[in-house]
Every structure is written in structure tokens, then in C-alpha cells.
Amino acid sequence: MPQPSAQVTAAEISRIAGVTRATVSNWRRRHDDFPAPSGGTDSSPLYDLETVRAWLAARGHDSAASPSEELRTTLRLRTQSAQSSGGGTSNLLSLVLAAARRSPGELTALTELPDADLITRADRAVTELADVVPGADGVRFPAADATVLRALFLCVRDEGAQAALGVLAERELEDSAASGAYQTPAPFADLAARLIPSTPARVLDPACGSGTLLAAAARRGASELYGQDTLPVQAQRSAVSLLLTAPETTVTVRTGDSLRADAFPGLVADAVVCNPPYGDRDWGHDELAYDPRWAYGVPARAESELAWVQHALAHLAPGGYAVMILPPATASRASGRRVRRELVRSGALRAVVALPAGAAPPLHVGLQIWVLQRPEPGGEERKSVLFVDTGSGSGQGALSVTRTKGGGGRTGALDWAGITEQALTAWEAFTKDPDRFTDEPGRARAIPVVDLLDDVADLTPTRQVRASRSDVDPADLAADLDSAREGLLRAAGSLTQAARHSDCVAAGASGGEWRTATASDLARGGALTLLRTTPDTSPEAGHGVTSEGRFVLTGEDIARGTGPTGDAAELRGAAAPVIAEGDVLVLAVARGEGPMARVADGKDAGALLGPQVHLFRPDPARLDSWCLAGFLSAEENITGASTGTTVLQVSPGRLRVPLLPLAVQRTYGEAFRRVHDLRAQAHQASLLAEETARLLAGGLTGGQLTPLGDTAARAGCADGDSAQ
Known part of the structure; x- marks a missing residue:
């Protein structure tokens, strides 16, 4: 039967054409031949896809969408009959692994096959992976999926397998987040893996999600990875992702509820890493009441997290470690x-x-990491527990949370390097000699076990490490305050200077009316080169080098305004371009506010490009770097070139640049450079102001500082004559 025609929204037309929504609205008003709606409503019209493509092709807009965006669009447009025939999104995950094992030439040849032959080859490729990817057996693709399969192969060929995985799992990941399961960011996962002493060979994640924690364990040297997840799409994605990123390891992933139906009942692991679902009251409390795993007590119905903790301990060899990511309520709930x-x-x-x-999501909650070790029979008595608060102190772990116009929170500049250093420094010192651990008031303390065995058993780090008056010397605090205040005054002066040099005047009536071109167009014309770090053997891999002796410029470095801080070892053999002075660096993930781009200077030159950063290398005879950076990072430009829903990924080729004479570019470039300086000075002044205020408030309330007021009034307070 003929398939119904696919329909697209105005937003999808803008992504296909590589323009903003406002441009599509203008087309509808100004062009009489713009396709008429074929469905939908007056407020949300739908348009026939093929008619739209033909209209765009006549105006040179048919190739603006990136391969990942093409894949995203074809997935959204799959017909109901194709999905009901077994062509669900999750079934395509196995095919990503099969595609990644083929050369770019082979993938191109597959896309050129007739539909029937393409479907047959895809069915065969997935069947061959039945032993390693859960749910791969029995997958059959309907004839209507030929378009999706071609888009998938092209995405893997041009942007890599991980990009294709991300597109396929987007909708399912959103569903899992709604049920309390969240994806663990890579820096968070790396910290969790590094909290496991030595190098565990066999690692289990009983709620593996997309496999981020197991991938971090593989980077630490684990040779056997075991994962289980309730959601089939998560288990499949985890298996495929791990087989791609850790091909030398043994990967075993199963589908199912680990608490109710453990897929590895006899597994004795060296380590367990886990970010379990939070707040799940339907975890099996009644049916598992007499389960032998509850060696430390039957978890209450509201304590699913403590059930996961004991499940992890039950899978450990004596002396093995478990690292659990848990919500803060787990440390203090009465139940x-x-x-x-x-x-x-x-x-x-x-x-x-x-x-x-x-x-990490949920972003409004300060999560905790619990490090546990299964007691060894006859082992050494453990007399204390370490508590670390990485959110305290002078700037370490500082987080700038920005707000979108809709009021939603979005992560800003989180100092993962500072958080990781603070946590690991304290943990390594504690494990080396717990009895001689030196407390850091307000940051880290080793609390005797006997002091924690009260009726509350509160394990909240902020309460346990809180500095008392006796911990802080008034003279030291006053010296720190003077230093912070002097720094703030200097920063305020620099900010004032930067503000004075940012003058502009009103443009004329035709201001801002430029002809523009996409970055892809400029790249094809030789005006600039687009580079990225490639995790696999894509055609762009020849642009990069790998070197353990270099630093890596990360997305967090751009957000914080720091020099390169990343470790080249974490690139894991990826082909990473070497940054040159004058390169324009743009974050690959859209943020609500703050810097999205900068021009590489001397401190960046020679560093390797991080995986979450796009590199634009302009021809200096045709493009000014600072002008390019300013227009590329414009809010409307970033929004128009971003794809996705939960996480907005910037498609570099779709960013648009005005076509200006080089002399005019340089004028704009100087203005954009001053804007960059103004933002950097404001950020520095804000951090120093917050630090100064923190020291003042803490000193006044803690009794280490006394306000300079009337001497008699202060004497009266000392005599007890203050107002009541």
C-alpha cells in the first residue's frame, strides 16, 4: 500500500533549511509559491515534506541540514505503519554498531542499494549482533524504513556512531528522565570511577542507563563490564556505546529490573558503579521483604536508594568498592x-x-557520591567516615547556573577540575591513613563512627564538615578578607575600564541587513575550515593528532574563560586537531547565557581540541577571527543552529555569517573583542565579590570579625546592654 505523505512543522523546515524560525515565517508571508499547509491547524500548520524539499531545492537550501539533523527529521517522520511493523527507534541502535564496523566507502555503497536490498542487508547485520546487543535477535526492518536506514548510515559515516546513538535515544532518554533515571555527565562519571582505588578488572552497573559510568570504568582499565537496565532502549544503547568506545573490553549488558530480576545473580564484582533511579516507591518492597541482600536492614518503601546500595554491596567481593550517586535526602531521611x-x-x-x-540532572539538587566497601571477614576495624563538601570554600566547585527565558535552569561554568581535585585529594589522604587524616574545616572531615551512631544517623556532608568558631583563626580570616577585597577593587577598576571601551552608536535604518552564508558554504568556498575531534575513522580523522604530553581545551574551559585544562589521556586515542592562534572555538552544546565562543590566543595554541568544542579556522585574508567569533556566538544564530530537546547540540555547518568586506569585519572584530573583555572582567569581579561577601558574612556570624562601629556601642554590647 502507498505510504501517507510525511508532514513537517515550520520548526522542522527551519532546521532542514538551516535558517531561523523567523526566516520561515517571512517566506510564508513574502512568497506566494511557498507550499500551502497540508494538515495541522491554523496556529500549528503542517506541510508536505516533499513539496517543501522541492521548494527549498529551487532556492539552494536543500543541503543545509547536517546528517544528524536529517536522521532526526526522518525519525520524526516515520509513518505509523512502519513503527507498528517493528521498526521502532530502539531497533535501530544495533544497526549503529554494525555501521560503525564498516568503512566510509562501504556505508556509501549501502545507501546506494535499492530499498529491498538495503533492508535485507540491514536485517542480516543486526542478526549478527544478537549475542552482544540485547534485543537484537528477531529485529526486522519494514520496507518503509529504507529512508531512515540511509540517513542513519550517512550520519555514522559523516559524524560518527556516537552522534547517531544520541539522535536515536533522545526521545527514550527524555522518557527515562521523567521516571527518575538521569544520564550521568562524563566528568561526573570520571570522578566516580577515580574514587575506586587501584584498577578493578570486573565492574558492574546494575542501572547502567546509557553506559557512561561503565565507560569511565573502562577508561580506568576495567577489562570486564556488566550492565543491566530496566529500559530496553537504555540497555541497547549502553551495549552499543560500550562496544564502540571500549572495544578491547568484554561487554555484557542485559535488560531487566536488577532489584526484582537480577541478570547476574552469581556475579562477584571487583567494583560497582551506579546512578540508580531516585524516589521510586514501586521498587519491590513487599515482594522482596525477606531478600538475603538486606544484610544491613530491610529498606523502607520510600528508601529505594538504600535498596540499590545493598544490592551493590551484595555483588562485591570482600574488600571491593561501590560508588553510588544518590540524592541528598538519602543521607538524612528518618525512614x-x-x-x-x-x-x-x-x-x-x-x-x-x-x-x-x-x-547532573536533576540540576536543582546537590547530589552526593557514597563510597562503600564490602567488609572483609577479620579485616581491619574502620573507625571513621570521610565527609567532603565540594560546594564550599573559595571558588572550588563554583557553579554559575544560568536561566533561560522560560525560567528553566541550565548548567553554567561548573569547575569539574576543582571538584575532582578536592574530592580525590581528601579521599586519597584518607585511604592512605584514616587515623592521621587532617581535617579541613568547612571542606573535609573524618568523623568517628561512634559520633554517627545517634538516633538520626545524619550523613549529610555539609553538616558534618561545618567549621566551628574554634576552627578559624580571626587573624587568618581577616588577612583572607583583606586579600579578597583588594582583588575585588582591582577587578572593579578593570571592569570600569572595559565598560568605557565598549561604546557603540545607533545604526541607520538599514543596519543589520546583510547577506549571509552558512559556515558550510564558507568551508566549501575555502574561506574557513571546520575541524572537530573524531572518535572513529571518519574522513576528518587525518586533521588530528594524539599526544599524551598536551593539554586539551574543553567546553568548560571556554565557559569559565580559562586556559586548556583537560587531560589528553581522556581522549582515548581520538583524532584531535591541534589549536592554532586565531582559531575560533565554539561550544558544541548550547547554553542559556554566557560565552559560547572565543578566539584562541597564545595560551590556547598547541593544545588539543576537546570533544565538545567546534573549531573554525578562518582564512585571515578573507575572514577576521574576532568578527567571525562574534557573529557565530550570537544568541539567535546559536538557537537557529541547535538541535535536540533536552540537550541542545550546535550544528556548526548551519551557523550563519554576514558577508562583509574585510575592513568592515575588522571594525566589528575589535568591537567583539571588547565585548569579550567586558564579559571576562565582569565574571572575575562577580566571583571576587561573592568570595568577599562570603568571608564577611562567615566572619561576622562566626565571631571572628567585629564591625567597625561606635566604640561605646560595641562596649555596651559587651556589657549586655544591647537592645533586646
């Missing part, structure tokens, strides 16, 4: 106090590390 006391009393709980809000 969990008995289990917490037993975890402390037995010595199973070794450390609790608090992170700032915004470290």
Missing part, C-alpha cells in the same frame, strides 16, 4: 536511619562526597 546506622557501624560506608547543585 532510612536504621540502615544508615548499620552501614556505618559495619564499616561498609567509607565516604560521602557532596557536589554543588547543577552537577
Whole structure:
């Protein structure tokens, strides 16, 4: 039967054409031949896809969409009959792995096959992966999926397998987030993996999600990876992603509920890493009441997280470590106090590390990392538990949370390097000699076990590490305050200077009316080169080098305005371009506010490009770097070139640049450079102002500082004559 015609929204037309929504609206008003709506409503019309493509092709807009955007569009437009025939999005995940094992030439040849032959080859390729990808057996693609398969092969060929995985799993990941399961950011996962002493060979994640934690364990040297997840799409994505990123490891991933139906009942792991679902009251409390895993007490119905903790401990070899990412309520809820006391009393709980809000979804919650160790029979008595608060102190772990116009929070500049250093420094010192650990008031403390075994058993790091008056010397605090205040005054002066040099005048009536071109168009014309770090053997891999002796410029470096801080070892053999002075660096993930781009200077030159950064290398005879950076990072430009929903990925080729004479570009470039300086000075002044205020407030309330007021009034306060 003939398939119904696919329909697209105005937003999808803008992504296909590589323009903004406003441009599509203008086309509808100004061009009588613009396709008429074929469905939808007056407020949300739908348009026939093929008619739109023909109209765009006549105006040179048919090739603006990136391969990942083409894949995203074809997925959205799959007909209901194709999906009901077994062509669900999750079934395509296995095909990504099969495609990644083929050369670019082979993928091109596949896209040129007739539909029937293409479907047959795809069915065969997925069947061959039945032993390694859960759910791959029995997959059959309907004839209507030929268009999607071609888009998938082209995305893998041009942008890499991980990009294709991200597109396929977007909708399913949003559904899982709504149910309390969240994706763990890579820096967070790396910190969790590094909290496991030595190098564990066999690592389990019983709620593996997309496999981020297991991938971090593989980077630490794990040779056997085991994962399980309730959602089939998560298990499939995890298996495919791990097989792509850690091909030398043994990967075993299963689908199912680990608490109710453990897929690895006899597995004894060296380490367990896990970011379990939060707040799940339907975890099996009644049916699992007599489960032998509850060696530290039966978890209450509201304490699913403590069930996951004990599940992890049950899978460990004696002396093995578990690292769990948990919500802060787990440390203090009354219903969990008995289990917490037993975890402390037995010595199973070794450390609790608090992170700032915004470290990972849910962004409004400051998550915690619990480090546990299964007690060894006859082992050494553990007399204390380490508590670390990475959100305290002078700037370490500082987080700038920006707000979108809709009011939603979005992560800003999170100092993962500072968080990681603070947590690991304290943990390594504690594990080396717990009895001689030196407390850092307000940051890290080793609390005796006996002090934690009260009726509350509160394990909240912020409360346990809180500095008392006796911990802080008034003279030292006053010296720190003077230093911070002097720095703030200098920064305020620099900010004033930067503001004075940012003058502009009103443009004329025709201001801002430029002809523009996409970055892809400029690249094809030789005006600039687009480079990126490639994790696989794509055609762009020849642009990069790998070197363990170099730093890596990360997305966080751009957001914070720092020099390169990343470790080249974390690139794991990826082909990374070497940054040159004058390159324009743009974040690959859209942010609500703050810097999205900068021009590489001397401190950036020679560093390797991080995986979350796009590099634009302009021809200096045709493009000015600062002018290019200013227009590329414009809010409307970034929005128009971003794809996705939960995470907005910037498609570099779709960013638009005005076509201006070089002399005019240089004038704009100087203005954009001053804007960059103004933003950097404002950021520095803001950090120093917050630090100064923190020291003042803490000193005044803690009694280390006294306000300079009337001497008699202060004497009266000392005599008890103050107003009541």
C-alpha cells in the first residue's frame, strides 16, 4: 500500500533549511509559491515534506541540514505503519554498531542499494549482533524504513556512531528522565570511577542507563563490564556505546529490573558503579521483604536508594568498592536511619562526597557520591567516615547556573577540575591513613563512627564538615578578607575600564541587513575550515593528532574563560586537531547565557581540541577571527543552529555569517573583542565579590570579625546592654 505523505512543522523546515524560525515565517508571508499547509491547524500548520524539499531545492537550501539533523527529521517522520511493523527507534541502535564496523566507502555503497536490498542487508547485520546487543535477535526492518536506514548510515559515516546513538535515544532518554533515571555527565562519571582505588578488572552497573559510568570504568582499565537496565532502549544503547568506545573490553549488558530480576545473580564484582533511579516507591518492597541482600536492614518503601546500595554491596567481593550517586535526602531521611546506622557501624560506608547543585540532572539538587566497601571477614576495624563538601570554600566547585527565558535552569561554568581535585585529594589522604587524616574545616572531615551512631544517623556532608568558631583563626580570616577585597577593587577598576571601551552608536535604518552564508558554504568556498575531534575513522580523522604530553581545551574551559585544562589521556586515542592562534572555538552544546565562543590566543595554541568544542579556522585574508567569533556566538544564530530537546547540540555547518568586506569585519572584530573583555572582567569581579561577601558574612556570624562601629556601642554590647 502507498505510504501517507510525511508532514513537517515550520520548526522542522527551519532546521532542514538551516535558517531561523523567523526566516520561515517571512517566506510564508513574502512568497506566494511557498507550499500551502497540508494538515495541522491554523496556529500549528503542517506541510508536505516533499513539496517543501522541492521548494527549498529551487532556492539552494536543500543541503543545509547536517546528517544528524536529517536522521532526526526522518525519525520524526516515520509513518505509523512502519513503527507498528517493528521498526521502532530502539531497533535501530544495533544497526549503529554494525555501521560503525564498516568503512566510509562501504556505508556509501549501502545507501546506494535499492530499498529491498538495503533492508535485507540491514536485517542480516543486526542478526549478527544478537549475542552482544540485547534485543537484537528477531529485529526486522519494514520496507518503509529504507529512508531512515540511509540517513542513519550517512550520519555514522559523516559524524560518527556516537552522534547517531544520541539522535536515536533522545526521545527514550527524555522518557527515562521523567521516571527518575538521569544520564550521568562524563566528568561526573570520571570522578566516580577515580574514587575506586587501584584498577578493578570486573565492574558492574546494575542501572547502567546509557553506559557512561561503565565507560569511565573502562577508561580506568576495567577489562570486564556488566550492565543491566530496566529500559530496553537504555540497555541497547549502553551495549552499543560500550562496544564502540571500549572495544578491547568484554561487554555484557542485559535488560531487566536488577532489584526484582537480577541478570547476574552469581556475579562477584571487583567494583560497582551506579546512578540508580531516585524516589521510586514501586521498587519491590513487599515482594522482596525477606531478600538475603538486606544484610544491613530491610529498606523502607520510600528508601529505594538504600535498596540499590545493598544490592551493590551484595555483588562485591570482600574488600571491593561501590560508588553510588544518590540524592541528598538519602543521607538524612528518618525512614532510612536504621540502615544508615548499620552501614556505618559495619564499616561498609567509607565516604560521602557532596557536589554543588547543577552537577547532573536533576540540576536543582546537590547530589552526593557514597563510597562503600564490602567488609572483609577479620579485616581491619574502620573507625571513621570521610565527609567532603565540594560546594564550599573559595571558588572550588563554583557553579554559575544560568536561566533561560522560560525560567528553566541550565548548567553554567561548573569547575569539574576543582571538584575532582578536592574530592580525590581528601579521599586519597584518607585511604592512605584514616587515623592521621587532617581535617579541613568547612571542606573535609573524618568523623568517628561512634559520633554517627545517634538516633538520626545524619550523613549529610555539609553538616558534618561545618567549621566551628574554634576552627578559624580571626587573624587568618581577616588577612583572607583583606586579600579578597583588594582583588575585588582591582577587578572593579578593570571592569570600569572595559565598560568605557565598549561604546557603540545607533545604526541607520538599514543596519543589520546583510547577506549571509552558512559556515558550510564558507568551508566549501575555502574561506574557513571546520575541524572537530573524531572518535572513529571518519574522513576528518587525518586533521588530528594524539599526544599524551598536551593539554586539551574543553567546553568548560571556554565557559569559565580559562586556559586548556583537560587531560589528553581522556581522549582515548581520538583524532584531535591541534589549536592554532586565531582559531575560533565554539561550544558544541548550547547554553542559556554566557560565552559560547572565543578566539584562541597564545595560551590556547598547541593544545588539543576537546570533544565538545567546534573549531573554525578562518582564512585571515578573507575572514577576521574576532568578527567571525562574534557573529557565530550570537544568541539567535546559536538557537537557529541547535538541535535536540533536552540537550541542545550546535550544528556548526548551519551557523550563519554576514558577508562583509574585510575592513568592515575588522571594525566589528575589535568591537567583539571588547565585548569579550567586558564579559571576562565582569565574571572575575562577580566571583571576587561573592568570595568577599562570603568571608564577611562567615566572619561576622562566626565571631571572628567585629564591625567597625561606635566604640561605646560595641562596649555596651559587651556589657549586655544591647537592645533586646
